[in-house]
Amino acid sequence: MGIRLSEDLRTALRDPASLKVIAGVNRAGEPHVVFKEAISMDSEGRNLQCLELLETSQTNRNLTHSLWFQRKIAVNVLHPKGRSWQIKGLPVKVHISGPLFEEQYIAVRNRLGPEADLSAVWIIEPLEEKEQTYLVRLREERLHYPLVGHLDRFTRAFQC
């Protein structure tokens, strides 16, 4: 069952200065991770939309593999102010033709120039969201595992 992403994450996804990566595995289970500028919210504001420019890319293959066999993929979004989030999700549809595809095809070529092409518009349903910003993760670890860490941190001499 898909989730609604937090407002902060949606804002980060809309910010063109955010970095986004997508990771998946191939049929042999080998991981593959790439920067993917063109990840955004879809028009209904619920799912992620990911533009794949290259028909023969490993990402295209891995997303197909995930859709076929219900294997999750991961996306990470890093906002320029330092906050980052991981989304785990499932590709649920790919547009390879039709009005949405053609609209995005024209937009891609307007943006990237006449050499550019578009292979597919992937729709990814988010299933989990987790903030990965260091300070947030640190606070979480301290809360749940207060005794985990190097002992010098726990000595009387340690000044926090």
Place this chain on the structure above:
Amino acid sequence: MSGAAENWREKELSLREVVAAHPQISPFVIIKIDVQRRGVVFSQAAKDAADPARFAVTMRGIYEEKEDNIPNSLLLNDGTSIVCEPMDPDISVCPRGREPYLVEVRAGRTILTDLDQEVAEVEYWPKPRYFDCRTGSGKPMWQIVNARPQRLGIAMYQFCDFWRDAAQGCKFCAIAATFQKNKKDMLLSEDDVLETLAEALKQPGRLRMIQLCCGSMLGGRNLLDDEVDMYVSLLTRMNALFNTKKVLTQLIATAYTEKQLRRLYDGTILSSYTADVEVLNEKIFNWLCPGKAARIGYQGWKERLFKAVEIFGDNHVNTGIVSGVEFAGPAGFTSEEQALESTLREAEDFLSHGVGVAQTIWQTRANTALRRQLPPSLEYLTRLAGGLDNLQRKYNVNTFFDDYRTCGNHPNTDLSRI
């Protein structure tokens, strides 16, 4: 609907069981195989959802012609096309020997169902803009060039000369019956085709491939010279539409001689070539395709394909098979295990010579000689798709010119997507 084989569901694995038994094969592709094998009908609501302004509902092909409000075919959520010939739900007999799937609309979603259970969400093929245009000669352009989601299809010669001699046509083939039923020109006009192509190509992002496929034309100074002349002439004129020497095009034609192949490759934009051997067994081929057997022969067909690889290059030549027709009686197999072993062994010979094998699913059309025969099980056809995919990988044979989007009619090449 009557006419289904008795208790067929009890005698073979269900779709769900086949999917479970083959966790490495795409369930979308297995669904496609079964829909093609059993056929599909549309509820009234599903037909009403096929807005003719948005979806393709008319088609002129060499094996089928229709002008109604039933979608031409289906797309699954992963982009898999199901090239199907929608059947009339009012027909009282079951032409494929098993009950067809039903497309319905439930809660605003268009879905494929079987025994009232949802199988998959489906979409109809989008209509290309040129479908609404007419040629300068006044013909609707959809009658000149057909379209799949990303591919154009041109059938210059709407008949096949093997049907001119009694019982020489391929027994599963509906070309002669389709031609006789629909009043249409036997030969398309080159001007109409070029005008339609130019119009179709105006739609950005719509097309990736042009396929040429029609019946055999046997005449000429040498056998098939007329057919080759027809293609050389059209392809040479198509050159003016493009700014590159070669364009992703596929000619599905009769098996040509080396000289004929060189004329096509050296002189035109054509980039890939297919000659359908139909069945990977010489004995069954001789019975099933008597015209091809008499004029060229099974071994001759193979040799011409092997030669085509030298001319067109690796990954640009393949052969189509009508998978399942190897069971057509009385010449066909009676054991699925033997058929699978024999078909894959022969497929390996083609693939080891660089010739891809493109699997289509035998659809027992009502207007063919084999209409009363029963295609094999879903399990068999799925194992064949998986076996062919494995062989393609073993011999590094790429299928980009005949894959899920440049064609959409081959379960085994769909599997090469991952």
